[in-house]
Amino acid sequence: MTTNGRTPGQPALLRVLNDRAALTLLLDSGAMTRNDLAQRTGLSKPTAAEIIRRLEAAALIRGAGTDSTAGRRGPSAVVYEAITDRDLAVAVDVQLVDVRSTVVDAAGRAYPVASHRMTDAEYRSPGADIVAAAVTRAATAAGVDEDLVTAVAVGVQASVDHATDTLTFTDGLPGWPREQVAASLSRDLGLRVVVENDANLAAIAERNMGAGRVHGSFALLWMAEGLGMALDVDGRLLTGASGAAGEIGYLSVPADALSIDPTATLVADLVSEAAIEALAAEHGITARDGTAADWRQVLPQLSGLSAQHPFTAALGERVGHNVLPALAVADPETVVLHGPTGIAGGPGLAAAVTAWLRTRTRWSTAVVPPGVPDTPVLHGARHVLIDVVRTALADRLDRISDDAPAPAPAERP
Known part of the structure; x- marks a missing residue:
């Protein structure tokens, strides 16, 4: 394996690895002194000083004041921060x-x-x-x-x-x-x-900072003006041969769902804007002035309803029919209800879908509300x-390293 023409073990490659590790640390942990950098990376102070010199030369970091920590002997140490406002x-x-x-x-x-x-x-x-x-x-x-x-x-x-x-x-x-x-x-x-x-x-958001962090696999049902699904297995999205995995909204309505909506032809019709509006009218949910509520007026009211409310239970059954294909094909550990409808429904709608699955089907999969609703x-x-921008910063650092004269051999972190 090579990196920009360098073979493993060469000092130049070690410099690149050390520089990238230091830059990532400054981006993730914030400003720090040279000594802080040395301690956090396990490198010597002279090597940390060389890294700082190279990062400054690449315009990737800058001095951000001094550390005047009480009890520190000698002059105050310079604090360095990553420059993030140029890329x-x-x-x-x-x-x-x-x-x-x-x-x-x-x-x-x-x-x-x-x-x-x-x-x-x-x-x-x-x-x-x-x-x-x-x-x-x-x-x-x-x-x-x-x-x-x-x-x-x-x-x-x-x-x-x-x-x-x-x-x-x-x-x-x-x-x-x-x-x-x-x-x-x-x-x-x-x-x-x-x-x-x-x-x-x-799904990427849920994996990194939401409901997906505690599960090896999950399906995310996206309910908005359209309907879709994402499948995550151990942090990897399953997108299919042509990127169309999860387009469940184009499936035909199963026979056992026709009784709840005889006009529906696709499963997406069961949870469409028109379907939610009709379901709301059926259960007495109206706009503030008493007129029929449109989809956007219904959703805020859904957020305050319990799983046992007739409207929530009825919607939960419809959502359940949309969840079943993912359970049958991928059998994920959990299902996250998302999009405007899933966010508005919150824990109540998730509980209603879970209850329907466990009482009306053979599936006991937990259905949960979004962990990242905003x-x-x-x-x-x-x-x-973040990965794209950091890669661009690292590429700039590599170009500086290629042009610079070789200093003393770098240490392994």
Whole structure:
């Protein structure tokens, strides 16, 4: 194996590994002194000093004051911090007509989320225009220079085949390309663009910071204007041969579900906006003025209902029919209900689905509410982009190391 032409065991390769480890430590743990860096990495102080020199030369770190800890002898030590405000990215979530976006840096700091509801003309405009506008809104909300953005990750309601760079099941993306998607967006925007299915990004968020952290496998049912599912096994997303794994919304309604909704033809129809509105009307849930409530007016009321409420129980049965295909095929340890409906339903809806499965089917799989209910797609895209930005920083460090004269042999961390 080689790294930039270096063979294992050479001092240059060890320098690169030490430099990358130190940069990652500064990004993850925050500012520290040279001595702190030496202690945390297990390297000598002279080697830590060389690492700091190289990171400064690559404009990856800078001095951030001094450590005047009480009791320290001698002059105050310089504290160094990673520079994260020069290489930025933007996470974008495109949900039919709603677009959210936020800035991402290598340290994973939180930035404001910009939200926008597209007009009909915007909705039908080219995908590059939608993403470009989202990047501008995110940069403005964060108060950063848009020119510092070098990468974008976009979550969409579609299947993404990364091998061929194509989109399928693109019902809600009229102006987007179908082929060479990431390549054409990258070219049009002059940025590196990563495109991913929204449910898969939500699953990445749940694996890293939510319900997926304590399970070896889980399925995530995404219920929004569309319906989809993500499957995670030991931290690996199962996307299928063409990226279409989890597109369960296109399955036909099973025979035993026709009795609860004779008009439904696809399983997605059981939990569609129209279905939820009709179910709410059937159970006396209305808008504040007493008129029929639309989908967006129903969801806030769902969050306050228990699993035993007739509306929640009825919706739980419908959701259960959508969960069954994942149980039969993948048998995950748990199922996470997500998307606007899953988030609004919370523990009550999750408990209702669990109860239906255990009393009406042979499955006893636990169904749980989201662990990341707030902008899950953006959180997933953020995790993807942190890796992208850090890789770009490491590449810059490698170029500096290639050009620099070889110092004394580096230590193994």
